[in-house]
Amino acid sequence: MIYPIVAYGDPVLKEVAEDIPQDYPNLKELVEDMFATMYHAHGVGLAAPQIGKSIRLFVIDSEPMMDEGDEGKGVKKAFINPEIIEEDGEEWGFEEGCLSIPGVREVVYRPERIVIRYFDEEWNEHEDTYDGMTARVIQHEYDHIEGILFTDYLSGLKKRLIKNKLAKISKGEVDADYKMNFPALAKKR
Numbered sequence: 001m002i003y004p005i006v007a008y009g010d011p012v013l014k015e016v017a018e019d020i021p022q023d024y025p026n027l028k029e030l031v032e033d034m035f036a037t038m039y040h041a042h043g044v045g046l047a048a049p050q051i052g053k054s055i056r057l058f059v060i061d062s063e064p065m066m067d068e069g070d071e072g073k074g075v076k077k078a079f080i081n082p083e084i085i086e087e088d089g090e091e092w093g094f095e096e097g098c099l100s101i102p103g104v105r106e107v108v109y110r111p112e113r114i115v116i117r118y119f120d121e122e123w124n125e126h127e128d129t130y131d132g133m134t135a136r137v138i139q140h141e142y143d144h145i146e147g148i149l150f151t152d153y154l155s156g157l158k159k160r161l162i163k164n165k166l167a168k169i170s171k172g173e174v175d176a177d178y179k180m181n182f183p184a185l186a187k188k189r
Helices: 027-040 132-145 156-170 183-188
Strands: 045-047 057-061 076-096 106-119 125-131
Touching: 027 045, 027 057, 027 076, 045 132, 057 132, 076 132, 106 132, 125 132
Parallel strands: none
Antiparallel strands: 045 057, 057 076, 076 106, 106 125
């Protein structure tokens, strides 16, 4: 099933998501649907809040972000109840975008390396270290389950410059080649 992506302005995107219990119904199916939704929208990551579910789950496939020569080094994985336990290395800037904020891209600085503890779909616990682009994708998606958007990292000036774009997105005045749910439109119903 392909879910609509929740647009900027929806309160679910600003909530700290809840842990998922081991008996969460149809979790494997949800993970498959999230991958399908992410690929349908041409994304490299998708967090559960972006489909309206305030739970600690995200999926990534960083392969499309790999540089030439790094093919095959991307990571495709689901992260359940993740916790970033360490971030280190030089902070580096990269222009990020978000499926919930179509048409807006801005440079965000993040540490180059992370250590993350999480469960997979079989409830096996992992503790892995990631760096570079895969670490960035994970940090971006992890922020979603913490109620943080990449626009929260921008300077006051940058935020003012994109304020009108963000308002239009929340009203549904945006072109996206995937289905979206817009908070302002839902209030009118």
